[in-house]
Amino acid sequence: MHWLSKLRRRARLIVDRAGVEREMRDEMHFHLEMEAEELTRFGAEQSEAHRLARRRFGGVARFEDEARDARGGRWLEQLRQDTRYALRVLGRGRGFVAVAVLTLALGVGANTAIFSVVRGVLLRSLPYPEPERLVAVQSVIRGSPTAVSPPDFVDWRAQAKSFSGLAAYFLSTTNLTGTGEPERLTQARVSANFFDLLGVRPARGRGFLPGEDAVEAPRVAILSDGLWRRRFGAEPSIVGRTIRLDDFPTTVVGIAPPELKLPVGVDLWLTTRFEPRDVDPRARGARWIAVVGRLASGATLAGARAEMAAIANRLALADPRHDGGVTSRIATLQEDLVGGVRAPLLILLGAVGFVMLIACVNVASLALGRTAARETELTVRVALGAGRGRIARQILTENLVLAIGGGIAGLALAILGTRALVALAPGDLPLVHAVHVDGVVLSFSLAVTLLSGVAFGVVPALQASRQGIEARLRSGGRGLSLGSGRLRRVLVVTEVALAMTLLAGAGLLVRSLARLSSVDPGFRTDHLATFSVTLSPVRYPDAARQEQFTRQLETRLQRLPGVTSAGVSFALPLTNSGFGFTFAIGGRPEVSGPEEPRAQVRIATPDYFRAMGIPIVRGRGFTARDDETAPHVILISQEAARRYWPNEDPIGQTLMTGWGRDETHRFGGTIIGIVGDVRQFSLAMAPLPEIYGPLAQRPLDELSVVVHSTSPTATVLTAARETVRELDAELPVYDVRSYDDIVRESIAERRFYVTLLATFAGLALVLAAIGIYGVIAYSVQQRRRELGIRIALGATRERVIGLVMRQGMALTTAGALIGLGIAGLLTRVLRGQLYEVSATDPLTFVLVPVLLVVVALVACVVPARRAVAVDPATTIRAES
Amino acid sequence: MDARADLLQGTLDLLILKTLALGPLHGWGISKRIGQLSSDVLRVGQGSLYPALYRLEDRGWIEAEWGISPEGRKAKFYQLTAEGKRQLGTETETWRVFSLAVNHVLRAT
Numbered sequence: 001m002h003w004l005s006k007l008r009r010r011a012r013l014i015v016d017r018a019g020v021e022r023e024m025r026d027e028m029h030f031h032l033e034m035e036a037e038e039l040t041r042f043g044a045e046q047s048e049a050h051r052l053a054r055r056r057f058g059g060v061a062r063f064e065d066e067a068r069d070a071r072g073g074r075w076l077e078q079l080r081q082d083t084r085y086a087l088r089v090l091g092r093g094r095g096f097v098a099v100a101v102l103t104l105a106l107g108v109g110a111n112t113a114i115f116s117v118v119r120g121v122l123l124r125s126l127p128y129p130e131p132e133r134l135v136a137v138q139s140v141i142r143g144s145p146t147a148v149s150p151p152d153f154v155d156w157r158a159q160a161k162s163f164s165g166l167a168a169y170f171l172s173t174t175n176l177t178g179t180g181e182p183e184r185l186t187q188a189r190v191s192a193n194f195f196d197l198l199g200v201r202p203a204r205g206r207g208f209l210p211g212e213d214a215v216e217a218p219r220v221a222i223l224s225d226g227l228w229r230r231r232f233g234a235e236p237s238i239v240g241r242t243i244r245l246d247d248f249p250t251t252v253v254g255i256a257p258p259e260l261k262l263p264v265g266v267d268l269w270l271t272t273r274f275e276p277r278d279v280d281p282r283a284r285g286a287r288w289i290a291v292v293g294r295l296a297s298g299a300t301l302a303g304a305r306a307e308m309a310a311i312a313n314r315l316a317l318a319d320p321r322h323d324g325g326v327t328s329r330i331a332t333l334q335e336d337l338v339g340g341v342r343a344p345l346l347i348l349l350g351a352v353g354f355v356m357l358i359a360c361v362n363v364a365s366l367a368l369g370r371t372a373a374r375e376t377e378l379t380v381r382v383a384l385g386a387g388r389g390r391i392a393r394q395i396l397t398e399n400l401v402l403a404i405g406g407g408i409a410g411l412a413l414a415i416l417g418t419r420a421l422v423a424l425a426p427g428d429l430p431l432v433h434a435v436h437v438d439g440v441v442l443s444f445s446l447a448v449t450l451l452s453g454v455a456f457g458v459v460p461a462l463q464a465s466r467q468g469i470e471a472r473l474r475s476g477g478r479g480l481s482l483g484s485g486r487l488r489r490v491l492v493v494t495e496v497a498l499a500m501t502l503l504a505g506a507g508l509l510v511r512s513l514a515r516l517s518s519v520d521p522g523f524r525t526d527h528l529a530t531f532s533v534t535l536s537p538v539r540y541p542d543a544a545r546q547e548q549f550t551r552q553l554e555t556r557l558q559r560l561p562g563v564t565s566a567g568v569s570f571a572l573p574l575t576n577s578g579f580g581f582t583f584a585i586g587g588r589p590e591v592s593g594p595e596e597p598r599a600q601v602r603i604a605t606p607d608y609f610r611a612m613g614i615p616i617v618r619g620r621g622f623t624a625r626d627d628e629t630a631p632h633v634i635l636i637s638q639e640a641a642r643r644y645w646p647n648e649d650p651i652g653q654t655l656m657t658g659w660g661r662d663e664t665h666r667f668g669g670t671i672i673g674i675v676g677d678v679r680q681f682s683l684a685m686a687p688l689p690e691i692y693g694p695l696a697q698r699p700l701d702e703l704s705v706v707v708h709s710t711s712p713t714a715t716v717l718t719a720a721r722e723t724v725r726e727l728d729a730e731l732p733v734y735d736v737r738s739y740d741d742i743v744r745e746s747i748a749e750r751r752f753y754v755t756l757l758a759t760f761a762g763l764a765l766v767l768a769a770i771g772i773y774g775v776i777a778y779s780v781q782q783r784r785r786e787l788g789i790r791i792a793l794g795a796t797r798e799r800v801i802g803l804v805m806r807q808g809m810a811l812t813t814a815g816a817l818i819g820l821g822i823a824g825l826l827t828r829v830l831r832g833q834l835y836e837v838s839a840t841d842p843l844t845f846v847l848v849p850v851l852l853v854v855v856a857l858v859a860c861v862v863p864a865r866r867a868v869a870v871d872p873a874t875t876i877r878a879e880s
Numbered sequence: 881m882d883a884r885a886d887l888l889q890g891t892l893d894l895l896i897l898k899t900l901a902l903g904p905l906h907g908w909g910i911s912k913r914i915g916q917l918s919s920d921v922l923r924v925g926q927g928s929l930y931p932a933l934y935r936l937e938d939r940g941w942i943e944a945e946w947g948i949s950p951e952g953r954k955a956k957f958y959q960l961t962a963e964g965k966r967q968l969g970t971e972t973e974t975w976r977v978f979s980l981a982v983n984h985v986l987r988a989t
Contacts (some may be wrong), residue, residue: 002940002963009938023946027907027956028930034951035909035926059926066931072938 010073014080024067028060036098055113071123079726084536085282089398089563094371097402098640099770100309100363104406106763107359109351112437116418116758117425120435121338127259129199133295134268137166137308137335140327150279152315152323156291159735160310162304163293167191168272170289171263172748173702175534177233178244178731184534184734185227185267187245195222197294198262205254213271219250220271225258237596247271249536261433263290273627283660284322285582292333343832344753347505350829353761354502356448358495360762361773363406364456364588365491367399369778371460372485395461396454403736411445416846421756426748436829444645463487467867472762492771493815499761499768500819500852505827506761507844509754512835516747521573524613528706529713529738530572533724533731535634535701543628546699554605555703556723562711567608568695571679574746575735579659585644585689586654596876597644598687600680601667603698609675611708619651619673622694632669632697639677650674655691667693682746686837713738753833765852768815769859776808777863787801787867788875801864808860809853816849892932894975897960897968900942904959906949907933933958941967 010356013020021715035053040046054060068074090097119238125131138145148156150168165496202222212220213566220826223238251699256269277283294819295304308328315323353596371704378391386394415437425432439745533553540546541588550568557566569579606622609615617638626633634655656668676863677687691775699732709716779785827839837844899905899913910933911926936942941964949955960968 005943006938006940023956024930026954028927029925030949030955031908031911033953056926057909058925060927063927066928068932070934070938164905182931314892564888 006072007755009071010076010452013073013076017077017414020071020874023108024064028057028064030183032057032060044099050249050594052242053757061472070552078393079257079397082394083401083745084396085394085556086401089231093370095404096366101405101409103359103362103767103770104403104449105409105413106767107352107356107452108407108410108449109417110447110760110763111356111448112410112414112415112441113421114345114348114352114479114834115444116441117421117432117435118416119438119441120341121432122345123440124434126334126337130294130334131334134198135163135293135295135301135304136334137291137293137583138329138331138336139719140329141325145329148289148291149322150289151281151284151293152326154279154288155315156308156328159306159314160293160304162296162299162307164185164296165193165197166291166293167194167197168291168824169263170272171195171266172592173534173535174245175247175730175732176243176245177247177536177732178322178690182730182732183231184532185245186264186265186540187221188266188269189272191271193270194871195256197292199294200257200260200414202254203257204236205252206347207254208269208271213273215273215275217273218272219245219248220253221250222254222256223252224256228255236282245471246534249251262292263272271837284319293423300331301332322792329646337828341749344749347574347774347829347833348753348756348760350394351502351757353765354498354759355767356452358458358498358767358771360452361491361495361498362767362774363399363402363452364459364496365771366774367402367456368463368488368491369774371463373776391411391650393460396457398415398458403449404451404459404668405531407445407449410449411442411710414441414445414607423739426745426752432535432555436844457659459487459491485782488775489811490780492768492775492811493539493772493818496770496812496815496852496856497819497822499764500816500848500856501823501826502761504820505822505830506754506758508827508830508837508839508841509757509835510604511844512833513747513750513754514526515837516683516750516835519679519683521683522676523573524616524708525739527710527713528611528708529716529720529737530704530706530739530742531717531720531733531736532702532704533733535703536730537701537732539728540808543699546701547628547696549700550605550695550703552727553703553723554607556606556727557705557720560707560709560716560719560723562716563707563709563720564682565607565611566705566769567611568607568699568700569602569608570702570703570704570741572604572706573680574682575682575704576746578680578688579658580688581659581667581691583657587654597655597689599640599657600690601717602659602690602692603695603700604692605695608706611706612678613708614678615676617674617676619671621673622696624691627696630697633672633694634669635673635675635692637669637687637690638676638688638691640691641674644688657691667698669697670694682745706739729823747855750833764856768852770857772808772811772856773859773862775840776804777812780804780863780867783867784870784875785868788872791870797868798870804864804867805857806858808864812853812856816852819852820845820849884903886917888918891975892928892969893936894971896929896932897941897964897971901968902958902966904947905956906957910957910958918956936964940964 034048035056038051039049039052044052057063065303067677068077116678124660126134128134137148139148139155140146146170147170153166153168160166166332167190169188171186171188174187176185189211190208190212192208195202201207203225205222207222208220211217218552220244227233228238238252239254240252243249244250250270272289278286286354296303308330312327313807316326349876381391382388421430422435528814535546535549540549554566554568554813571579579601580598581601582598584590585597604622605628606624608623612652613831616635619635621635622633636650636655644650645653650671651673652671654668654670658666660666675690675692676688679685680690681688705720707716717736721736723731724731789802790800790803823845824840831839884923895914896910899910899917902913905913907929908926911929933942933944937944937958942958943961944956944958946954947957
């Protein structure tokens with residue numbers, strides 16, 4: 001318990017130092033009194049007794065001081081003194097404190113906010129037991145990872161020994177009907193072992209039982225916590241009840257815990273129920289499922305990779321047509337989920353690191369200026385016996401106090417900033433729900449704060465303690481700022497260089513975003529509205545009924561006021577969906593493996609092309625006569641024509657894909673025309689070859705409708721909903737959006753990162769401007785006398801302004817040149833994030849320095865004007 | 881601090897601990913009792929007692945409490961802690977060995 005009482009004494013030294021001191025004085029006073037009384041008893045005179053007692057005791061002040069040392073915690077007392085003194089000193093320079101604290105707050109705030117996102121998304125492990133053993137397995141074709149085909153998955157599961165389990169899952173949608181408004185839900189269809197493999201126990205009810213993923217097993221579902229609360233009022237008795245999904249009765253067997261968010265955005269989990277044709281070896285080429293696995297105990301990632309490579313080899317030999325050249329990729333599940341955002345997040349973290357550096361340099365430079373201005377005070381203190389260490393410690397304490405002030409303000413900014421980031425983050429930023437300010441984040445910002453305090457405090461502290469006292473005294477506290485002036489200029493050049501680097505990076509990304517925003521997606525996005533419906537397989541079981549519904553819907557939509565055209569297709573461009581398939585060209589020898597022709601397969605009504613504004617480049621488009629009784633016809637995109645019919649006319653030729661229920665229902669036909677290219681997956685991705693078939697010849701149950709109109713989108717969409725309800729009140733209408741929104745959302749993530757980076761670069765620019773202003777203003781202050789003499793001797797206004805501006809521009813130019821050099825080296829890390837802009841884009845590398853120079857000019861104007869306002873008479877007299 | 885001062889300081893610590901082993905005392909009382917017990921041979925510089933007391937308190941060997949002296953005045957009383965008692969044992973032993981060794985050397989000459 002000794003340390004406890006020691007701690008108590010130390011604490012008392014901080015909170016009640018006066019009390020401790022008083023007790024010490026009382027104690028010694030008591031001693032002197034007792035001694036004097038004793039002496040009186042032995043016959044001494046009263047006054048003589050007191051004198052004698054004092055002599056016997058020795059120097060009271062000396063022993064008091066020794067006792068202070070002896071009672072320990074002396075450093076605490078000094079810290080307390082230094083802090084109080086620092087607060088007093090800082091209190092005198094409100095302007096400086098405001099600028100410094102604001103600068104640091106911005107630095108700490110930005111860093112903490114970005115770090116909290118990095119921590120939540122990249123550093124926190126997944127909320128499952130032994131998350132590092134969970135892996136995602138993908139197929140790889142020609143170097144690019146792709147989905148897995150069910151037959152491959154079945155073979156992997158049978159052969160791989162490195163996993164304690166492998167589970168398949170895929171996302172689709174389903175209509176929930178029968179309870180209130182019909183609703184379109186996102187469902188994950190998963191293998192029966194999915195929950196056990198992740199190590200997740202349902203919050204209520206049970207998980208899936210082995211065999212429940214077979215096609216003949218009864219339909220069972222597990223609800224997500226969100227769906228259970230939103231749609232079923234968190235009613236526990238829902239477990240065991242039957243709900244209608246796509247008109248099929250399905251039993252709810254469990255409720256998932258809230259932390260289970262795999263796959264992202266899922267409303268409920270059902271079992272895979274693969275049809276025999278899904279797992280048929282002939283369907284090996286249809287890759288559409290995701291696979292997650294758990295490494296067996298003792299198995300390593302490298303071992304699993306080697307084993308899967310061997311399996312891929314065997315499969316390639318056994319089925320060269322589909323699996324030739326197909327390899328696999330294993331990554332930890334964490335990596336798989338966040339891999340796409342790692343680079344941009346780390347770039348952002350780097351950028352805020354730069355901002356923090358600039359903030360520190362800035363405050364260091366300001367503090368240096370202040371120390372120089374306090375030379376007289378420091379000189380007096382040295383003369384009075386303060387040691388160099390003591391002075392350095394005093395200055396350092398002042399800067400730490402500043403840093404802590406900045407840190408506290410920064411933390412407040414960070415809490416707001418983190419909330420804003422989470423709110424603004426595009427929906428597909430994975431694990432964003434895990435982002436919040438926690439202990440780790442707080443420790444990070446504390447570390448950043450203290451580090452910054454030391455970083456910007458050490459320089460002025462050393463500077464203050466270095467200069468000799470004699471020199472100071474002799475100069476009368478004037479003209480000695482030369483040394484610190486040079487140091488400050490170095491700091492400002494550094495700051496400008498850092499800001500320049502950041503601006504160049506942001507400039508490149510902004511240019512990329514601008515390029516991307518002006519990319520022609522291949523269709524018209526304005527005045528275009530879209531929505532989707534999915535036909536129930538129970539009430540629309542065959543092609544005839546699906547085709548009939550589609551035709552009725554399209555006709556009615558076209559009759560709506562303001563509607564110029566309406567068409568139907570599926571997996572619309574830029575909605576993150578697509579349906580790639582290999583195909584064979586009639587009359588040519590069959591090609592297998594990676595060289596096999598491949599295209600996005602699409603179904604569309606004749607008016608789809610008109611509504612989307614996709615041009616028919618050659619031949620003819622679909623017409624109403626291309627119905628199920630007519631010969632099958634095909635439209636191909638320009639890219640498909642270029643790639644697969646480079647030297648001949650594709651029109652009139654035939655092609656056949658592998659898509660279809662069986663050999664007689666294959667999707668294919670005679671090419672009748674060529675249509676314009678469309679960017680399917682993202683604006684940044686070049687158009688892929690596409691094949692279109694008429695909807696009348698190949699009806700769909702999942703319909704995406706596009707409506708072009710002159711009326712406002714909202715009006716059209718309301719009318720469209722009403723039209724669907726009139727045809728079938730049980731069908732939920734979903735994905736209701738304007739196409740402009742879809743395009744915006746498709747680049748929302750990039751816009752998010754670019755906006756943040758540009759904000760940080762702007763912040764850096766402002767900080768650098770403050771830095772330049774500080775140095776120039778200080779220099780004008782110091783050179784008042786010299787300027788006064790110049791003016792007195794007849795220097796014109798322009799000359800004096802030029803003198804000051806030149807000084808500022810010299811610093812800016814030096815910083816900008818160094819910054820350009822650093823940027824030239826560093827922007828390479830951005831290469832993956834750029835779109836049609838080179839990492840050393842000349843325009844950016846010219847415009848950004850120009851911007852910097854303009855801002856620097858503005859920062860110099862104020863001090864320059866002050867220089868002109870110098871009144872020669874007063875300044876010369878005042879200082880001579 | 882040179883070796884002689886260290887030695888003196890260590891000795892003063894031992895004397896304080898020994899004095900307090902007989903019961904709680906205030907600072908003045910300690911200085912008087914050291915004088916009495918050593919028949920006024922050892923004269924402790926009265927002021928230097930206090931840094932020593934504060935140091936011993938900081939090490940946790942003695943603890944202090946304000947109380948009323950027999951003369952009816954407020955005074956700070958020191959007493960040994962359990963750790964202090966152990967320390968007294970160790971230091972007494974060290975002193976014994978030390979003085980034996982010094983005596984031995986002196987006799988040999």
